[in-house]
């Protein structure tokens with residue numbers, strides 16, 4: 001049984017559906033990666049799983065519980081964290097204020113969680129008093145991931161965490177994401193760097209036009225000639 005599953009999701013923003021019977025899932029402590037062309041509906045599927053889209057069909061289950069009608073806030077309280085593709089930090093707030101904002105639903109002392117985020121991303125400790133908008137692209141993504149970790153999620157959803165960063169920074173971010181998964185947090189991640197992301201994926205999904213096109217282990221997708229030819233540049 002998957003820890004988090006969006007099953008047979010159908011829906012969109014208005015009259016026309018973007019997602020058609022789309023299924024995404026991640027097991028406990030594993031990394032699931034979603035790839036596919038621009039406009040395939042990857043972000044829409046992530047929003048659907050997080051409760052930002054009304055589904056016409058299908059359901060979302062977390063740890064066996066049907067959460068399809070819960071608001072995003074209630075999903076955070078249940079252990080979900082989400083880093084959207086765009087506008088995922090408060091640029092005018094400092095790094096530390098961003099992390100504090102991430103802890104908004106917590107009523108307990110979150111200083112040890114902030115310490116863990118600073119241990120995972122040491123550069124953020126150095127820059128904690130700087131406005132997040134002054135940071136490099138890779139550092140901003142660290143702020144966004146760190147912010148989402150502040151609620152101590154059981155599952156972390158990341159929409160293109162390595163967008164716009166150099167290959168070296170991408171490798172570092174993937175290493176940190178693997179580190180997070182090793183602490184037992186499940187990762188459901190959209191990635192444009194498909195080949196590199198599938199290399200670290202326990203499970204991979206290729207979405208095309210809002211539908212599941214291929215689903216397999218990351219390794220099997222990387223070895224599939226059709227997936228390689230059509231989606232991985234040969």
Ligand SMILES: Nc1ncnc2c1ncn2[C@@H]1O[C@H](COP(=O)(O)OP(=O)(O)OP(=O)(O)O)[C@@H](O)[C@H]1O
Pocket residue numbers: 013018036037038039040041042043044045085
């Ligand atoms: N807020 C919105 N309102 C209406 N249509 C939208 C909205 N957001 C996305 N769409 C449409 O939904 C479809 C899927 O978009 P989506 O952003 O989910 O794709 P994606 O796979 O994440 O693409 P990318 O790789 O560029 O991030 C596109 O046709 C897009 O134009």
Ligand SMILES: [Mg+2]
Pocket residue numbers: 042043044085159
């Ligand atoms: Mg997207």
